[in-house]
Amino acid sequence: MRAEPQAAAYQADPQIPSLAEWLGDPVKPADFPRHQLRFRNRRWDKTVGLGDLSDDQWVDHFARFSPLPDNLPQPLALRYHGHQFRVYNPEIGDGRGFLFAQMRDGSGRLLDCGTKGSGRTPYSRTADGRLTLKGAVREILATEMLEALGVNTSKTFSVVETGEALERGDEPSPTRSAVLVRLSHSHIRIGTFQRLAVLEEDEHLRALVDYCLRQFPGPPPPEDAPGRDEPAVMLMHQAVERMADLAASYMVAGFVHGVLNSDNMNITGESFDYGPWRWLPLWEPGFTAAYFDHAGLYAFGRQPEAINWNLAQLAIALRRIADAPPLVGAIERFGDLYHRAMSRRFTWRLGVASRGIEADFALIEAAERTMRERRIGPDAFFFAHRGGRAAEGQLAERLQGYEPVDASHPYWSGEAPEAMLIEEVEAIWSAIADEDDWEPLSRKVTALRDMGRALGPVPDPAGHV
Template sequence: MPTLQQRLLPSRHAAVHAEFARRVLPTPLPSPRLAIVNTALAASLGIDAPTADAVGTVALLAGNAGGEAAATVYAGHQFGVWVPQLGDGRALLLGEIDSADGPQEIQLKGAGQTPYSRMGDGRAVLRSSIREYLCSEAMHGLGIPTTRALSMVTSPARVRREQMETTAVVARVSPSFIRFGHFEFFAHHGRLEALRALADYVIDRHFPACRAHADPVLALFGEVVARTATLMADWQVVGFCHGVMNTDNMSILGLTLDYGPFGFLDGFDAGHICNHSDPSGRYAWDRQPGIGQWNLACLASALLPLTGQAGLEAALARYTGLFETALAARFAAKLGLADWEDERDWPLLTALLEQMNAERTDWTLFWRRLGDFAAQRNEAVRDLFVDRERFDRWAADYRRRLHGDAAARGRAMQAVNPRIVLRNWMAEAAIRAAEQEDFSLMAALAAALARPYADGIGDEAWAGLPPDWADGLSVSCSS
């Protein structure tokens, strides 16, 4: 197959309008080393998987090839506060590839300063790069819309965060990295020609069916509302907490974007805050769906110069119903229910979540074991609770809702309740090994996360309760 260099085309997004992006030369990374590469993703892109001895490809993925890239400008609401200019402070679009799945943009994260770095050094540190690589691929394995990671290149170069840390560059892949904040920037600054050009580009490239609508911009917003609503449902049911759901971190395509201080639930806490930099809990697990709607309202405001207010308000009002429908369908599958009955099943689910929240029951283990319980193979799920009589009362109500073949039901439940997710302790273990220049644990973890629903693939160590030391882990916006 051809190499990345042979398939790479200029970014069409950057070329649409002069105000969208600035041309930038990446800052060379000293002594780059290809630490890990995603061979499956490379194959889907129709390129040879980069190897350590492919000097030219490694140089390209490190930002050392010498060619120009593009940094895009955007704004956003950060923790609810309006920031009029942000932009790609350390992310550079190398270009794009026409793949079997459509055009895919290739972006380097950590390749040096851009016009939007805002006093930053434009670098990404090793720990955050490992977390992004692993989590984007973990989400893909879970079937949740996400950006992807093609490679990670490391370097002995060091930068200061809370302490001195080594650097890395992740090559990210996505059909588009356009965010709500791109629209907010042009609307806020009154650059309506550019705003219109951006909307037209997104519609024609990513939502062509909207062009047939009487109001294509309104149709676009309706699509973004629907995708965001279902993405929030996807996050909730696997216990994923984004940690920094600013409007500049929200994908116009409904993808999970920008893996910073994220976390998956261990013991269930509805108000869990995964980001140490979020003391008010704005982006806690139980607040994510509401923040999704709040962010969509910001996008609607940005689109107001292009369409009518009444239509935007009506489209936004559909968010709650779309989210609840998607959430109900996902929980029905997790519970092994053939259908969802609002009057019976919301109370059933609520009672379960209340006990899990009170006892901090492990989120992933509970749902995985419930499949065996529903298939009448064992009752190991009961051992996750302290108040077993309370659980038994719930289980009696639950069993009355189950119908059909128990074995088939159990298999179906295991197909939607993952055995493993990327818990913080797993990422931390990979980081500690990588700091000693051992990337084998990272590679093994990436392979396990690619098959999160499978049993018996030799990685049982990842599928149990977190170790005691995991309680002391903390993540923040520093990366």
């Protein structure tokens, strides 16, 4: 759930070294010709006790990668495999990023600082290990919009322009370069487990399960769940709960990730790794984000299926250290958990109190029909009908009996909602590319955070009907 970040003291707690010998490789960051700070997340730097760093100190740590006090002495490029568009690939890993530091926030959560565009690693293959500045700007926009919409997402923590001219086939080249740091609740992926299973490293697989249960605790499996006391089964149930919620959050946000490969699925259910993402201009289940997704495998409406399929790959990996039936039993919970999350999240964004799954899904059906028939996108729909206002026809009928929540925030009386359609994304980038004008990006981030405050926190699932 999204919560307002709280300031905390810096608390280094590098936990990954206990696994490092078989989970990653020490690497050196690239030596960049330039270090110009372009984005510093003043919303989140205080949560890990780094709000008092000067900009020069910030750049030293997050562009030159001088180790943070009492933290990892050297960056670690993580090893993993994964299914990419349902084809298994053992030749992947952190190819342009690494784990730089681990810290606790004020609530005790272990958070990772991971990079993107920080240089070549043993897994770079023929790539240059770099990130375009446009890619970094797009990640800022994606994570800020998703956070505002209540999605459990990594946070873009830092972007520093690095002064290199990059050649890319999908951007006008040469193009500007950057190094990005993201703040995440773990970088352990489904593909991390897959690699250990394929290599038959069962003891390491058990150690990784124990690490995840210890560092990312979650609710226990249901009382009647077979094998509920087995560590691998416990982790499987937690992953299913988290990813069912992630799938629902994408759908309610109208977001298309674009590349839901198993190496892009975080065991904590946290969305990350933003490449060809898009937001829906209209409510179209077949809408795709990636130009190379010719079969529509990761189309908007297929995202729950894709996430569930990836969970099955996790179960296959864990089958080496647990019996199959309890793992299958955990996966079979996905549908019900997804529907509950949809019910809770859809009514939250619409600004009404949930009346239970049956009533809520009748409301969702009427809302989808309204969006399709009137050719209105989800951002405009939720804004126009906040708290049930301006509803007509079947939608108005379905909203009878729903109690509106507080809509006093000035955002709801504005002329139009915040959105993140591709035309605005390109306009924000063009201002930077053509005139080095960062003000449109700054204004957008401010506006998105204001929208997030207007929406408020997503209701906790424990309190849902």
